[in-house]
Amino acid sequence: MSSHTAVAETQTQWAGGRSPFNVSYGKLMMWIFLLSDAFTFSSLLVAYGAIRFSYSTDLFTPWPDPAQVFNHFPLAHGIHLPLLFVSLMTLILILSSVTMVLAVEAGARMDKKAVGFYMLLTIVGGAMFLGCQAWEWTQFIGEGARLDQNFFGFTASAAEHAQQLGFGDKVHWTPADRVPGPVPFASLFFIVTGFHGFHVLSGVVFLIIIYLNVVFGTYERRGHYEMVEKVGLYWHFVDLVWVFVFTFYYLI
Numbered sequence: 001m002s003s004h005t006a007v008a009e010t011q012t013q014w015a016g017g018r019s020p021f022n023v024s025y026g027k028l029m030m031w032i033f034l035l036s037d038a039f040t041f042s043s044l045l046v047a048y049g050a051i052r053f054s055y056s057t058d059l060f061t062p063w064p065d066p067a068q069v070f071n072h073f074p075l076a077h078g079i080h081l082p083l084l085f086v087s088l089m090t091l092i093l094i095l096s097s098v099t100m101v102l103a104v105e106a107g108a109r110m111d112k113k114a115v116g117f118y119m120l121l122t123i124v125g126g127a128m129f130l131g132c133q134a135w136e137w138t139q140f141i142g143e144g145a146r147l148d149q150n151f152f153g154f155t156a157s158a159a160e161h162a163q164q165l166g167f168g169d170k171v172h173w174t175p176a177d178r179v180p181g182p183v184p185f186a187s188l189f190f191i192v193t194g195f196h197g198f199h200v201l202s203g204v205v206f207l208i209i210i211y212l213n214v215v216f217g218t219y220e221r222r223g224h225y226e227m228v229e230k231v232g233l234y235w236h237f238v239d240l241v242w243v244f245v246f247t248f249y250y251l252i
Contacts (some may be wrong), residue, residue: 064152096125097239107225126204151184
């Protein structure tokens with residue numbers, strides 16, 4: 001086979017720009033962006049894990065128990081409801097991911113009305129999650145938490161904690177003493193959840209823009225709803241990241 005024949009066959013096969021992954025350029029770039037973003041979130045969670053367990057045996061600044069800190073619920077003041085509110089937030093985000101799947105499926109069927117309906121539900125779910133996160137931040141800040149300070153220590157008295165760690169005979173504290181927790185507990189809360197919240201806010205903005213394009217028939221005229229699928233990839237990524245944040249920060 002001559003070199004000219006090989007070149008001609010290659011040009012015919014690839015048509016000057018055919019994707020070897022059988023995906024469009026836009027979806028490929030979205031996957032690359034999500035991969036790079038996954039590295040960022042992974043770095044934050046690995047840093048959290050390293051700092052968290054460096055305090056696991058620290059007598060003077062023990063790591064607070066998230067179940068004791070995040071135990072509030074709207075209109076249920078004074079009732080101990082450990083992690084119930086953040087569990088509700090997680091459920092809302094998971095349900096919004098389900099509606100996003102339904103929107104993408106409707107787009108594959110070219111059902112404009114169904115796409116708009118399910119995207120609207122996804123937007124509502126994202127907005128509800130952001131509202132819940134704002135309330136949680138308000139409660140956390142109201143208790144005195146800042147980027148550079150944290151008043152959440154262990155829930156037992158310092159004397160009891162010292163006894164549990166075997167230092168009861170060496171450290172003499174009264175039961176009324178309470179040691180503030182490590183500053184990274186608060187600072188990492190704001191950094192990790194704030195970074196994720198920024199992604200959710202960005203996703204809601206993207207969803208609104210694409211929803212308006214759906215309503216005005218932009219994608220129907222194009223003959224496909226690929227943009228809905230692209231923003232769906234982003235939204236599922238944001239939901240998946242929250243599962244890791246919930247597991248690492250609130251449960252472990």
